Amino acid sequence: MSTTTTKQPCQCLRTKNPYGATPQNADSWLPGIHMATSYWCLRTMGPAGPDDHYVHLARCMPGRACYEQREE
């Protein structure tokens, strides 16, 4: 099953993510490095969120107990 990245993640999700602006047709090779991405939570500064579950782009989505919507 693939990781879904289309929803708006929690505003507290953090990653070192160096991607910045990537070439527009990078979709073909980004899958090769997405799973090498480490995440942490702004609220805990660790790999677990305030709900004690792990932090991940696919996890920190609406519906999670500690989810915070991004401020526009």
Next chain:
Amino acid sequence: MTKIPVEDAFTAQAAAPPKKTVQMPVGVPGYTLADEAREIPASEPPVWPINKDLKYVGQSVQRYDGMAKAAGRARYTSDVQLPGMLYAKFVNANVPHAKVISIDTTDAEKYPGVRGVHVIQHVLGNAVLRNPALDPVKYPVVRYAGQPLAAVAATTPAAAEEAAALVKVKYETIPFVVDPAKAREPDAPAVFPGPADEAASAGGGGGPSDVKQTGNIHGPSIHKRGETEQGFKDADVIVEGHFVTQVQTHSALETHGVVADWKPEMLTVYASTQGTAGVREELAGFYKIPLTQVRVITEFMGGGFGAKFGAGNPGVVAAALSRKTGAPVRLMLDREEEHLSVGNRPSSDQLLRIGAKKDGTITAIHLVAYGTAGCGTGAGCSGPASNLYKSASLHTEESDVFINAGPGTAMRAPGHPQGAFALEQTMDDLAVKLNMEPLDLRDKTDEHPVRRVERQIVRESELWKSRNPVAAADRGPVKRGVGFAQSVWYRFVSMGSSAEVRIHKDGSLEVMSGVQDIGSGIKTVMAQILAEQFGVPPSQIAVKVGDTNYAEGPQSGGSVTTLSLTPAVRDAAWQASQKFLAEIAPALGATAGDLVLVDGEVRSLSGKIEPLSFKRAASKMTSSQISVQAKRVPDYDPKKYLTYGGVDVAEVEVDTELGRIHVRRVLSVHDCGRPMNPVQTISQINGGIIQGISYTLLENRLLDPVYGLMVNPDLEQYKIIGSREIPDIDVRLVETYIGQSSTDASGIGEAAGVVSIGAAIGNAVYNATGVRIRRTPMTPAVVLAALHAPAQGKELA
């Protein structure tokens, strides 16, 4: 660090500015150089020629701050001393998995010299627990031994350490697992509650169920291209292997840490960080204060390989203690904490299978990988398998395996040393099976034009010519071998990169950016760019970086710094020079369009005025200062030149009686776009090779399965390469132009040898002994076990 997650990497760029068409050099001088047209913003500076026609850029200019570092004048975070400063020490968990029942700080608070204690508690933010019937516990669950729980600030380091030992933590221990193989078993202790749509221990859990979590396994994440089943049917030859790589901890000389000074109007933080902007953003976000009330300073940085992003626990805890005590607080981790709690390169356990036609055409690549990033994620390693070679089909499956150990982080080319170790040894196997020369096989399957040049350089080298194509040809107990491997990395651009250039009326020049120099030398390169523009020696340029009071710079990760920032510096310098000429033109009786800056002189194109020095010309300024700030513009042709890399050759001697591998020589041929300062680039590649050899042969985090503790959290038992193990390294830079920005620089940090040297060593060992070693670190015990394995396979998997 960024709070912008992956999908926002593709956000639309700003409305297109007016354009102009220019011709840019593209290719490799001496091989493929030619002009290509680019349509670029009209405001961009003139196209630079290749390096040989530049005066300062592309030259091995002396490191800007070399003398300061050599003479001990450089002030690192750990050197910062502020009046009244307190010293803080963490209280860390000494069990691998537990609920914390209570933390009693009474005795610590009474200890002489103690000024403040901070206990880390759950911060729920805006969270509304899904299941209010479940009370959240007060403290975070302990998921690894070494997890920080509290901290003590005192007037001396000794008092802080002694008081920290007086903090009493009461645990309710939970079964744990530290062996990744055991963690994958169905009845293994669960590191995290789950799946996520079941209640979590803090009383809620919940989340989307569209990512599989089975016990301690997060994944697999599957990526497919074409049909591998058919690809293997089409193959004449199939090679496969089981590869295992270990966890590598970060061992930067300067540990993680900060000095936090929280005054009523401003929180000032001196941080050992790879991203001043990220530390500021996180502290502002954590404490809910404006960005304008946080200042982060990194004057000098003692090394960072991906683990120093964001404020981290040291940042937020030191700030909390500073606010509580009204004094500056220094919180630097010790070496043990550095091993335990601030990140590592995840392990890998890979099954890799490649199918190919007799002529070397690859028909299928299939990778199934598990890896552990401790109690974090990020153990994927499919980058090389996905991106190095042309294959008719590809199937990758990657899973994180949770264990009760410190979380992984990014570490120099995340996932790629692991992935290349498997891929490039399997390619070597394929070459053997096809009876092809390893470089010829890559020529057949690797379309990258620059690596083709790099292979040609290898082919013509004395080292490669000395390779005996017959494996295990040496008769004595010490056998010599030569191996080859390739690397790949990607072109990421940090669009927030900005710089400011100032021209002063006395003719002095300065350039400023919030970017931090993590040791790779961006300060020197910034000076070179201004030198090139104004014709002034780099040593006369004032370079100021590492302070969020300046224009925001890129965060130094993913090899983005030079390629992201230098175009902004050049654009600012160019625009400042144009404003300068316009401002002095009336005083010279000239028009701005008639004036140019050449070799440190203002000259008239029409010859109407005599040339005058830049310094004299500056005295004609009508203002005291000209200032221009510029921001990175998008790549000129972002659909081209997405990846780069290099190739490495290792020569080894394998002592088949003692099991010792000695790397004698390395030939490292790499590209990084336009080399802005070759000696600094070579220095990075030397570092990558050294770090990669250390990873391949020596480093290994050892966890005790009975107690769940790391047994070698120091630099005595955790083996790091020393001077005796460092080989002769011959670095050849392949100057490459791709026509993407006003400087046309690319990155080097990730691809600099660390990706491919492990596989090159593995292939050299095979060439020496005829035995394939598929496990790191290749310690004498591992080598001897492989050499004495049953004849069938002759390998350790």
